[in-house]
Amino acid sequence: MREIDHTRVTSVVDEERLIADSLLVKRHLDRAVPPGVPSARERAAYRGAIMELLERRNAMIVAHYYVDADLQELAEETGGFVGDSLEMARFGRDCDADVLLVAGVRFMGETAKILSPDKTVLMPTLEATCSLDLACPIDEFSRFCDAHPEHTVVVYANTSAAVKARADWVVTSSIAVDLVDHLAAEGEKILWAPDRHLGAYIERVTGAEMLLWDAACIVHEEFKARGLRDLVRVYPEAAVLAHPESPAGVLELADFVGSTTQIIRAAREFPNRQFIVATDQGIFHKLQMEAPGKEFIVAPTAGNGAECRSCASCPWMGMNSLQQLHDSLETGGNEVHVDFQLGRQAMVPLQRMLDFAANRRP
Numbered sequence: 001m002r003e004i005d006h007t008r009v010t011s012v013v014d015e016e017r018l019i020a021d022s023l024l025v026k027r028h029l030d031r032a033v034p035p036g037v038p039s040a041r042e043r044a045a046y047r048g049a050i051m052e053l054l055e056r057r058n059a060m061i062v063a064h065y066y067v068d069a070d071l072q073e074l075a076e077e078t079g080g081f082v083g084d085s086l087e088m089a090r091f092g093r094d095c096d097a098d099v100l101l102v103a104g105v106r107f108m109g110e111t112a113k114i115l116s117p118d119k120t121v122l123m124p125t126l127e128a129t130c131s132l133d134l135a136c137p138i139d140e141f142s143r144f145c146d147a148h149p150e151h152t153v154v155v156y157a158n159t160s161a162a163v164k165a166r167a168d169w170v171v172t173s174s175i176a177v178d179l180v181d182h183l184a185a186e187g188e189k190i191l192w193a194p195d196r197h198l199g200a201y202i203e204r205v206t207g208a209e210m211l212l213w214d215a216a217c218i219v220h221e222e223f224k225a226r227g228l229r230d231l232v233r234v235y236p237e238a239a240v241l242a243h244p245e246s247p248a249g250v251l252e253l254a255d256f257v258g259s260t261t262q263i264i265r266a267a268r269e270f271p272n273r274q275f276i277v278a279t280d281q282g283i284f285h286k287l288q289m290e291a292p293g294k295e296f297i298v299a300p301t302a303g304n305g306a307e308c309r310s311c312a313s314c315p316w317m318g319m320n321s322l323q324q325l326h327d328s329l330e331t332g333g334n335e336v337h338v339d340f341q342l343g344r345q346a347m348v349p350l351q352r353m354l355d356f357a358a359n360r361r362p
């Protein structure tokens with residue numbers, strides 16, 4: 001593997017665009033109002049009504065690890081699914097439901113629709129987006145690709161259908177390293193978008209030559225290496241598990257770096273009794289289920305006095321609620337639509353991802 005400069009991140013956007021991006025993210029964040037907390041009685045009533053509706057509409061809930069524990073439990077109890085975005089995509093495509101109710105963020109609903117064009121795809125809210133998706137608008141991204149025609153375009157799943165349609169490959173964090181390693185071995189130069197931290201991590205691990213788009217996840221970017229170092233001193237026996245969307249300084253301190261599913265597996269398999277976890281707190285529900293008796297501690301973020309977004313909780317994932325899920329299922333509201341032609345184009349790199357993932361499965 002050739003030596004590379006690990007600190008190099010090729011910024012492809014000018015300052016003006018970064019400011020425009022952060023304003024756009026802020027505008028969407030202002031609309032990300034968390035749902036009120038329902039009483040135990042209301043929750044029970046919603047659960048009962050949702051179960052009936054799921055049956056009547058032959059629908060299934062496909063939920064991400066980061067959404068509320070109530071939604072995760074309901075998905076599993078009713079034969080639906082909880083997983084990372086790759087597994088959600090696969091499950092949605094393969095199940096025989098007529099309606100998929102995707103509890104997550106917008107790009108997950110779009111991916112489900114692209115892979116299952118004949119199914120109705122609903123979401124609890126269409127306002128739930130992602131800072132990575134917002135910071136990678138198709139026009140600028142397309143110009144960037146055009147300026148580097150000799151590069152293979154690999155995009156993260158956290159992108160719009162239009163950006164996926166412009167790509168050669170789509171990946172999730174669970175297969176990003178393997179795929180780029182594979183492409184690099186074939187001598188390909190990689191253009192990567194949108195997460196700069198994940199891109200830089202893949203570049204470090206694989207030694208691949210990569211051009212990186214400059215965007216970040218507003219949740220993972222808030223994890224701080226300095227605070228983490230202090231916390232490790234407090235819990236010297238704890239293993240640090242980190243998602244690769246976290247900054248390089250945090251990843252350097254991690255005992256394990258991986259996707260959400262890989263983090264859950266590591267928590268189960270590592271002998272440690274304590275873990276410091278650098279990813280969205282929504283995952284703690286599954287961690288506690290899969291590794292009972294072990295203790296999980298949230299990795300430090302910007303800390304006291306910081307904005308509420310630095311609480312290791314994605315504001316957009318947090319918009320998914322039992323009530324909205326119920327309303328969407330009852331009225332058929334919040335249906336996800338993807339232009340047919342665009343969907344067909346986006347299907348090509350998505351299918352490559354699924355085929356690649358299937359071939360590397362043990």
Ligand code: SF4
Nearest residue numbers: 130131217218219314
């Ligand atoms: S946690 Fe980060 S990457 Fe995931 S949906 Fe929220 S903003 Fe996007």
